[in-house]
Amino acid sequence: MKISTPLPMPNDEAIQHSQYLQEKIINEIADHEGYIPFSRFMEMALYEPELGYYVAGKNKIGSQGDFVTAPDISPLFSQCMANQCIEVLNELLDGSILEFGAGNGNMAANILLHLEQNTSLPHTYLILDISPHLQAVQRETIERLAPHLLEKVHWITELPSHFNGIVLANEILDAMPVTLFEKTKDAYWTLGVSLDDNQQLTTQKRLASKDLRASLEQLKINTDSSSYISEHNPHIRPWLNSLYQMMDCGVVLLIDYGYTRSEYYHADRTMGTLICHYQQLVHDDYLWFPGLQDITANVDFTAVAEAADNAGLNVYGYTPQASFLIANHLETLLMQALENKADEQYALSQQTRTLTLPSEMGERFKIIGLTKQWDKSLQGFQLNNQLHKL
Ligand SMILES: C[S@@+](CC[C@H](N)C(=O)[O-])C[C@H]1O[C@@H](n2cnc3c(N)ncnc32)[C@H](O)[C@@H]1O
Structure with missing residues (x-):
């Protein structure tokens, strides 16, 4: 995925923290036949007990944090x-x-x-x-x-x-954790997280279930794009x-x-609205150091x-x-x-x-x-x- 701004490297302690969380995510992926839906990844990245972004102790909100409300x-x-x-x-x-x-x-x-x-x-x-x-x-x-x-x-x-x-x-x-999906010319896909050959987190897509497809069809997305990515909040x-x-x-x-x-769900919004916040920078690489950044839609x-x-x-x-x-x-x-x-x-x-x-x-x-x-x-x-x- 494209990163719109160069991101500063976190310090060693923060990297270690993220690695603990990544190990948990990797175990979760292994327990679920090599794939978890994006919503589960986002839930772990933000709310995993003791390790998730909102749960762990660090300044998040305000000018010294990652974003301002x-x-x-x-x-x-x-x-x-x-x-x-x-x-x-x-x-x-x-x-x-x-x-x-x-x-x-x-x-x-x-x-x-x-x-x-x-x-x-x-x-x-x-x-x-x-x-x-x-x-x-x-x-x-x-x-x-x-x-x-x-x-x-x-x-x-x-x-x-x-x-x-x-x-x-x-x-x-x-x-709230969202479902990430892609609409192509003839199908709906659900995006999720799996592991690549180097055991690193990577995005993988699977055909949407019948139920998900039915609820996505209700959104009436009218696009000519060969790939239209967006989100849906099931919570x-x-x-x-x-x-x-x-x-x-x-x-x-x-x-x-x-x-x-x-x-x-405008035809032109082909990449959805999902973004990440880290130290007042905004980017779209949601797999970047899970637990250290906010992910939001x-x-x-x-x-x-x-x-x-x-x-x-x-x-x-x-x-x-x-x-x-x-x-x-x-x-x-x-x-x-x-x-x-x-x-x-x-x-x-x-x-x-x-x-x-x-x-x-x-x-x-x-x-x-x-x-x-x-x-x-x-x-x-x-x-x-x-x-x-x-
Ligand atoms: C983006 S911050 C907004 C914080 C605050 N309302 C503000 O405007 O500065 C999201 C907040 O929601 C909390 N949160 C997220 N999911 C929640 C849930 N399901 N129930 C209660 N709090 C939740 C987080 O811990 C965090 O405090």
Whole structure:
């Protein structure tokens, strides 16, 4: 596969770490007749206990890590999210917040601080994160930024029952293992990982099963290309089913980079959307040092809407990040921040640009809002609800 940027060589300790994980992957391949589907490879690369990228201890998110997310760019992002939470929490009796995959914990800390300022603290702030390492980082961040609110936060390992409140998930869907497939003139193939003659990991393709072929045909990919590679996320449905089951009443907000289905599976997008992040560099060699880099795919928001509808959730809204933040009073928050931190004017303006400019995160990131037993409005979608596009 093509590497778009030369990648710096990891240090010896990191290489050793990756080698341990590669041995595990090789054993897994041997146990499965010489081949594992890409989704299993991605699952091991990101989440293998003690060795996977998200599980092992290393700075991943933020300017010192491999990639930057909106809550790390600016507290303004989390404050806008908090404004949306206020609207929901004000309608509920003892509503809580559940954040999936809280990363460095910046969003949790800044949301709690903003809710406190507006006397709208939730009953409890639950965090469900698969990574023990990131859970520890989250605790440190909240202790540093909002120590008096730490008692509100509870780390959970399973979904609660009878949840009443708001679920937040920033960049979680893109971190779920995907099926990688290829469409050729007359067949669908599933891509996976096997070993070459030198016992190195290599990509191998196999004819797609009848079931996979049937679900890929639903995507209606209309291409003349002799080889069209893309991804499909099989985890969206079960995940949204489980959210529906756990919820009595409330709202789910999923924030991520992605497209509607027709944009995602556009004829010109012949190489799919799978990318890897390492030290702020982006490339497409997913076999490069497993465990040391992030692997991610964009989100098909039409699939999210279909799965939500199928699960019984109401699909309330779909809007670009910029519109959602502006509708949640980004401008007022920026003005207040500028008044309070006059020496940070330039930084605050740059942060706002990154969060909202179409060429940065403003259009590339979308927010989908799903509800259950909720007959009120959601202000984040009032400005530019593009539900009709899904
Ligand atoms: C791309 S990071 C985003 C982190 C954070 N939300 C942010 O915006 O900075 C993905 C996060 O999701 C977590 N994660 C991935 N799969 C998960 C799952 N199935 N359940 C809970 N957390 C998960 C990872 O450990 C990591 O914290």
